[in-house]
Amino acid sequence: MTSVVVERPGVLATVQDWPGRVGYWQIGVPPSGPMDDLSFRLGNVAVGNPEGAPGLEFAMAGPALRFSEDTVVCVTGAPVPVRVDGPAVPMWQPVTVPAGGALDIGAVSGSGLRIYLLIRGGIAVPEYLGSGATFTLGRFGGHEGRVLRAGDVLTLGSDANHAAAQPVPGEHRPVIASRWEIAVTEGPHGAPEFFTRGDIDTLYATDYEVHFNSDRTGVRLVGPQPDWARPDGGEAGLHPSNIHDNAYSVGALDFTGDTPILLGPDGPSLGGFVCPVTVVSAERWKLGQLSPGDRVRFVPVKAAHAASSRELGVRRRAGFAAVLSTSGDRDDGVIARRDGATSVTYRRSGDDNVLVEYGDLTLDLALRARVHALHQRLEEERPTGLLDLTPGIRSLQVRVDPDVLPVPTLMGLLDEVEGQIPDSSQLVVPSREVRMPLSWDDPSTREAIKRYMHGVRSDAPWCPWNIEFIRRMNGLDSVADVFDTVFDARYLVLGLGDVYLGAPVATPLDPRHRLVTTKYNPARTWTPENAVGIGGAYLCIYGMEGPGGYQFVGRTTQVWNHRYPQNSAAFEDGTPWLLRFFDRISWYPVEPDELLDLRADTVAGGAGGVQIIDGSFSLAEHEAFLAGNADSIAAFRATQATAFAAEREAWAAAGEFAKEGREAA
Secondary structure, X not given: OOEEEEEEOOOOOEEEXXXXXXXXXXXXXXXXXXXXXXXXXXXXXXXXXXXXXXXXEEXXXXXXXXXXXXXXXXXXXXXXXXXXXXXXXXXOOOEEEOOOOEEEEOEOOOOOOEEEEEEOOOEOOOOEOOEOOOEOOOOEOOOOOOOOOOOOEEEEOOOOOOOOOOOOOHHHOOOXXXXXXXXXXXXXXXXXXXXXXXXXXXXXXXXXXXXXXXXXXXXXXXOOOOOOOOOOOHHHOOOOOEXXXXXXXXXXXXXXXXXXXXXXXXXXXXXEEOOOEEEOHHHHHHHHHOOOOOEEEEEEOOHHHOOOOOOOOHHHOOOOOOXXXXXXXXXXXXXXXXXXXXXXXXXXXXXXXXXXXXXXXXXXXXXXXXXXXXHHHHHHHOXXXXXXXXXXXXXXXXXXXXXXOOHHHHHHHHHHHHOOOOOHHHOEEEOOEEEEEEEEOOHHHHHHHHHHHHHOOOOOOOOOOHHHHHHHHHOOOOHHHHHHHHHHOOEEEEEEOOOXXXXXXXXXXXXXXXXXXXXXXXXXXXXXXXXXXXXXXXXXXXXXXXXXXXXXXXXXXXXXXXXXXXXXXXXXXXXXXXXXXXXXXXXXXXXXXXXXXHHHHHHOOOOOOOEEEOOEEEHHHHHHHHHHOHHHHHHHHHHHXXXXXXXXXXXXXXXXXXXXXXXXX
């Protein structure tokens, strides 16, 4: 069996496969895979592999590798010098590295960012949740879940029964530039509901600059601040970009506050920010080649006219620098609306996703119940071409392969199913009581705030203490009232994967426990794993380290089993995620040192202090509870609304909204 020794790893070197990890979007596992899928797949075809076989991705500079046997390879992507035992060899063509020979791939010498090395037989790596793709933030997939290091040894798969090697035809090779036109569809959240008409006109007329702080999770852009169609996000948060959490599409232009970010293949599946346009699936390869300082112009196209991402030849249109289009769909991303007792809005999110939204922009568990009913019916139907179903607070994102299940066909199915969904008040679902330890105002969260103040913003209204900010936003008398409210509450899990890896987005069942706050803007660059925070009316447990925007209240134990496929006591066999939809989370206080011991217990396979009791949730019983406590709930909301309005006025007087825009830029 052929082995490959890594003598120099290159930059951000990972094993990837295509299409990556499909089917786990609803619990916060991104697909990963090559960020420029086109260059990757073309290289695999060139060496005779199946187009999705595991290969290597690098950014900016490639590796030096030594092969134990004669091996056919192909280098694609951004232009780089390639040498085999000294002499230069071409990119985009299969070449043979002799037994004992060295392949040396240099630094990018022009436009573009990512380089791909495809090797006949592919790289033999174990599958994790059905794929060998590396997700470094989650520490799984590929070669030990990490980037390559000098001294690593890779093993190749068998090349038996593979196709003949052949060069990539020149007309099939993508044009890699420094000024880009990228085809987008309107939606899911455009004008006039969320953005002004002028905002959308500006978006299409602007050459956005690629920010240096970009990676596989998303490409950050620098451009004009929107004027926004709303003064704030209501229950979802103080900034007009805030919405009740819903699923994202890869390629969505996500406005996190006033900062636009193109979401990549390692990006989040769920979040609470608006996305006015989405890159069509055949053009998402371009995200992988966007380099700091590049200029990006978005061009609206009709979804039905988008090229197929299945294509690798001229019909992919990657050989043209310009996007040829006369207009988008001119429907603001709204495919259809359906009236009834519960209204339905069908929003476009690229050419491969439909976001089904119920009712008004409010937190209403009856809407989540209807989402659940639609989710269950589609799971039962499971038509060919359905790839992912991802529920949010009041929405369900339906992802399809449009070549197998076209969106117009999907819309017919959705309309038929909608007519069959029973009244949501009948909903009774399994609902476990999940009691978890919480280290209040944990030192790790204090450290994250400190880093934010030193590296991002020192004058943010939520600094230096998020808990005091929560108190002020909700009109509570003391931070002790914040403590009592959090520990008295039972939080119903409405979504998973809010910030990756089974991270729950949950809301208190009792509205008097719903502390409303806004999210960081700009977001934090670092959040400790399993920090607990509040954003809008929702609580989240961060599934892993990374950026974030929820206001901290503390830290808990793990919600993702990094021992998987080995089991830990609190986790179900066969799944690395702890929580389920409609679980009810409650907290008990622990000291920081005690929490560290419980976290170590989880790593060792123990329960980590998590206590689980089976039960059920009845929407009818919950609505009876709300009716019986209507007066005190209304009084609480009135006090909260007064405090929220006062905070907003203070922000406006201090120029905070304009300041946020400048900071984001």
